[in-house]
Structures are given as structure tokens and as C-alpha cells.
Amino acid sequence: MARNIRKTRRVAAAVGTATIAALALSACSGGGSGGGGDGDTLTLWHYEGDNSAMGIAWAEAIEVFEEETGATVEFEERSFEQIRSTASQVLNSDEAPDLMEFNKGNATAGFLASQGLLADISDAVDEHGWDDMLAPALQTTARYDEDGVMGSGAWYGVPNYGEFVTVYYNKDAFASAGLEVPETYDEFIAVLDAFQAQGITPLAEAGLEYPLGQLWYQLALSQADRQWVNDYQLYENPVDWAGDEVSYATETVLEYADKGYFSPDVTGQKAEDAGVSFINGTAPIFVSGSWWYGRFVDEIEGFDFGLFPFPGSDLSLGSSGNLWVVPERAQNKDLAYEFIDITMRPEIQALIGNNGGLPVAADEADITDEKSLELIQAFNAVNEQDGLAFYPDWPTPTFYDALVAELQELVNGTKSAAEVQEALGAEYDSYVDDFR
Template structure:
């Protein structure tokens, strides 16, 4: 959730999310019995991906008699912080969900910890199911830079960051859905005047840094995104984009749009606060969509695209990767294959996810159609800007710390920009850019 290099036609991603056909059945009959496939992922059971992957596990077991699936749910932070150590041991799973981008999957590929899937991708036709912009997050060169090179993962859903809102609270305070950034901040002001902290967020994990990035995108264009994410140009951390983001974010805290308490909150705290009706707005990714469909019962909710820019964080979803030290790689390939099949993709789509290989006519849920339509609007305008922590290894923690300092007011915006510039520039020097 928080990501990738790609200048390819992002508009193709919308078509991929709806119209690509799925591949054929897995080679389950060839799998010998008495084996165990170990699967790790960090999707909650009632999320769209959680539901789809649970069904994929059932299908795998049905098509692989005698093979046991050992599923272990891991936390996003847990995998983020321990992947290199675990994958370099005999405790590595056979297949796992992992975050895409230079700082994550790219780093592991460079370290030799992930299996090169290029041959298997061609053999099973997964490349035919994924548009160029979706493929970009799965392919890394020898430097660990995304967008070209060998395949080290397979994405099977898409994602983007949007604004979730409580329709009942908006109606109570006579606030219309904003279509411009000025209207958005006016809505925030109105909630503050009513004694309500409008935005639920989490400074201890990815959500707050995504707001920071969205604010930078207010002043950015595609060339700036490509410079920052793909190293296609120099990035000035004291230029208009990041300066505006840091200063505006700090101002939002002072104005009461964001609570100071959010510095210590995690993504789950944010989601629960929004679902409880405490805040009228939550700015986060499509990975929450299915869960909200399942769990929000006490109020009506909806979503709209960030009104400040034509750009927003987004990309293919996270990757299925196969560790180099996996014991059952053939079974891992079969499992990935199942997650790409049409019935699993249709389930993902009707559960609030963004599938890459679904039958478009099979997506019948009204809210799911709304999600897909918003995504198509964003992707058709080349609006997917990836995620702020992708460019450099360890950058996720750098941004968490920087945004927490903005929330707490312990450092000035200029000091925070100095802090986040340093590791980015160090990484560029290390890879020889």
C-alpha cells in the first residue's frame, strides 16, 4: 500500500482492470501429495483481496489433492521490516504478498532474495494479462529499479488513494462533495468550526505520508513524478512541490484538520475511527473499500477523487513473490496462477477490489462499479503517481518520521525536507545515477 517505475501508458491500466481475460487451469494433477504450500499475506479476511485469496486457497486445495496449504497472516509492518532477514533463512514461505517498488521488491531482487519469474510468466501467459503499466511494478533491472528487466513478482489487482467520506455527516452539516481544492478546504473549515476533527489519519504508518504526497502532487506534473520515482531528472526537495506539501501539512495540523494525536496512530486505528463515525473524512487507498462495504452499517459513505490534482498515489497492487529459498516453487506458481483466474478475479471485483483479469460483465455490485469508475477516471488521465516511499530503501521509515515531526511540531517544514532529502540523494549516489 504504500511503491514503482512506469512511464508507460497508464490509461491502459483501466482497461486491464476490467477487460483482460484470465489464464487456464493450474497444473494441480502433477503435484505430488504429502507436501505443504506456505502462503503469507497481510490482507484482512473481510477485505476484497482477503476474500479472493481465501477462495484461491480453497481452489488450490481442491485441485492439488494431498497438498496442504499453510496460510500465515502477517502484518504489513511485520513483513516490511523483516523480509530481508526472513527470506535469507530457511523460514522463507513459498509464496508471499510483498510491497512493490524500488525500496521493497526492487531491493530484495537486487539482494538475490526473490526468484526470477520471467520464464514462468511467459510460460503461463501472465504477461498477456497485464498492461505495460501494471507490468512495470513487477519488473526490476540489476540495480533494483522498477519498470524494466526481469520479472520478480506478479500483481493481480490495482489500487489508488482517494477520499472516503461520511455522507450522513456531510448532509448534517450541509456540505456538498467538493470538486475543487478550495471547496475541499472550505469543507474542512466548516467541520472544525462545528468542533469536529475532519480527517482521520495515522502518522505511525503509511496514511499520513500519503496525504503529504498528495499535497506535493497539487503542485506537480507527470515529469516531476517521473523524476522523483524513476530518476528521470533531478528532484529539488526545497522546490515548490515538497515545500508546499510540508508547509501545508503543518498548517493543517495547526488548523485542526488533523489531530496531533494521529502522530502515534496506526492505519488500523484510522480505519476504526472512520468506521465508528468519529471523523467525516479518511484519505487512503482502495484496499479499505471492501472492508468498509462489509463493516460500515451505521451510516452511508462514499468516495471521491482528490480534488487538488489530476494525480494521486496509485499503481498495480502488491505483488505475489516467490522467495529464492522457497521449498515448493512449482506449487507457488500454481497458486499465483489460480489468483489470476477469472472466477477469483470476479470475486475480487465484486468484493470491492480492482481486478486485473475479471469479466467486466461479472462486476455487478453497485459500489464496486463506483470504485472501478473512479479508478478509470484517474488512470485515463495518466494520474497514477505511485507512492512516496518507493524511491529508496528504508524510505518508508524516513517519511513516517518526517511526517510525525510535522504533526508534533518538533521540526520545521524546512528541517523535515532536509531530513527526507538526504537518504534519497544517498540512494541515487549508491546506484550511480
């Protein structure tokens, strides 16, 4: 989701979007050392870009935190892949940060919690009242049982934003091609065919990272109901890996590739490549997450963009946003709790909302940016119909890598759809069977 770069920096300058007056110092929660003061340091990792909604808001939170506590924030921006692939090793060492953004779900935060690598922050949640700020659906990904299954048990993280996957489109490209926003799936396919017939690759896509897997899951969701989601994500019943939902998704991804709906070198494309192809106007449609929205507002020039829900589906990928998690081996847990609390304040939440993010505790009256309000209203529409269905890689700790690899095989023609489904099913069942 973030840029694939790593840099270490000390944040000292104001963001400039807003200036927040000095606020009352948050009370410290028990469960860790370091209550704040000159000479104390909070080590913070996250993977949001500087101009993303969260990056802007959290930079302001860093400044407020340093001013109020007298402590210093040592911030390291690491890519999504760097944190995901090294988390278990780093968190089991003395190199663990005090506070870290981490992906939510059974296979990620849940897995780390079950391994004892994340701190149980339930007491801090109670003390600061974060549970009162989060709707029940948004709490699902913050709590995990002893097996690492989300939805119940202790608190191991706190989200302060939401997210969902939608369809971004280039309004100018649609107008030039004489195309309307599709309201049905057949109309959506007609739009893709129309662009392809004009020599335009319609879909920005990436098979080297998450976007192609998310498209696969969205296609499955278009054939699914809530019970299928509960079976897939919460292990309520076995998933049929040769069933209609999975077969439709796998076969349709292959059909999209064969029809030229995305680039022939899609399997070598990263998420950044796909996002940039939409930003620069090369591809007119991008099925991806709300985490791109603020960047699109900031970087797209020469055309207007909009969004619409994936046609023909009542379910969408999405959930709470990623979590603030506190490693069990963190040296300054109390400072971490103070920083989390600052990010939940209305002023910081409004910064998220007014820069293209989806705040969880903002007053809608504080959202003054019309473009941002458009995104928030789209997210609310999904929530109103209980449409959030989480993400495809959540069920097992290794399913992200398996899904990326198998879809590459599919698009490259080295495996059939049936072979891909069989491999994914074996990977899934090898982990999930332990919970049944």
C-alpha cells in the same frame, strides 16, 4: 494495510461468496520443486484481512488449489509491518515461505530482487501468459533491472489487483452539515473548515504508519506533473527538496495540524486507528487507499459512504496492487506458480471485484455489485488520464521509516518544514545518487 495481528491457520472452509466448480489443473512451470500432490505443502504469507476483497478471493483460491492439486496450503497471516520489517532477514534463511505478498516498488520488491532474495519468475510468466493479462502500466511494478529499479528487466512478481488512493467521505455527515462534495481545492478546504468549526475533527489520519506520508505525497502531486513523478520515482533527474512541490506538501501538512484538521495525537495513531475512526463515524473524511473499500462496505453501519478524487490534482497515488513474489529460497516454486495462476482466473478476479477490490483481469460484466463497480469506475477514470503516480516511500529502502519519522517531528513541532525537507532530501539522495 492489514490488521496488526498474526495468526497461523489452515484454510478448510468455503468462503460462501461463491462456489467455484473444479477447474482444469494448471501446468507447472520449471524453476522449482514440488509439482503438487498429496503430502506436498505450499507455505503462503499475506497480510490481507479475512473480509477484504483480496482476503476473500485468495481464501477461495486456497480451497480451489487444495482440491485440484492435492497439496495443502499452510497459510500465515502477518501484518504489513511484520513482513516489511523482517523480509530481508527471513528470505535469507530456511524460514522463507514458498509464496508471499510483498509491497511493490524500488525500495521494497526492487531492493529484495537486487539482493538476490526473490526468484526470477520470467519463465513462469511466459508459460502462464500473465503478461498478456496485465496492462503495460500494471507491469511496471512487476519488473526490475539488476539495480532493483522498476519498469524493465526480469519479472520478480505478479499483481492480480490494482489500487489507488482516493478521498472517502461520510455522506450522512456531509448532509447533516449542509455540505456538498468539493470539486476544487478551495472547496475542499472550506469543507474541512466547516467541520472543524462545528467541533468535528474532519480528517481520519495516522502518523505512526503510512497514511500521513501518503497525504503529504498527494499534496506534492497536486503541484506536480508527470516529469516530476518520473524524477522522484525513476531517478530521471534530481529532485529539488526545497522546490515548490515538496515545500507545498510539507508546509500544508503542518498547516493542517495547526488548524486541527486531524487529531492532536495523530503521531501516535496507526493506520488501523484512522480507518476505525472513519468506520465508526468519528471522522467524516479519510484520504486513503482502495484496500479499505471492501472493509468499509462490510463494517460501516448507520451511514452511507462515498468517494471523490482529491480536488485540484490530476495525479493520484496508486499502481498495480502488491505482488505475489516467490522467494529464491522457496522449497516449492512450482506450487507457488500454480497458486498465482489460480488467482488470475476470471472467477477469482470477479470475487476481488465484487467484494470491493480492483481486479486486473476481470470481465466487467461479472461485476454485479453496484458499490464495487463504483470503485472500479473511479480507478478506471484515474487510469484513463494516466494519473497513477506510485507511492512516496518507493525511492529508497529506508524512505518509509524516514518519512514517518520526519513527519512526526514536523507535526510535533520539533522540526521546521525546512529541516524536515532537508533531512528527507539527504536520505533520498544518499541512495538515489548511486543510480545517476
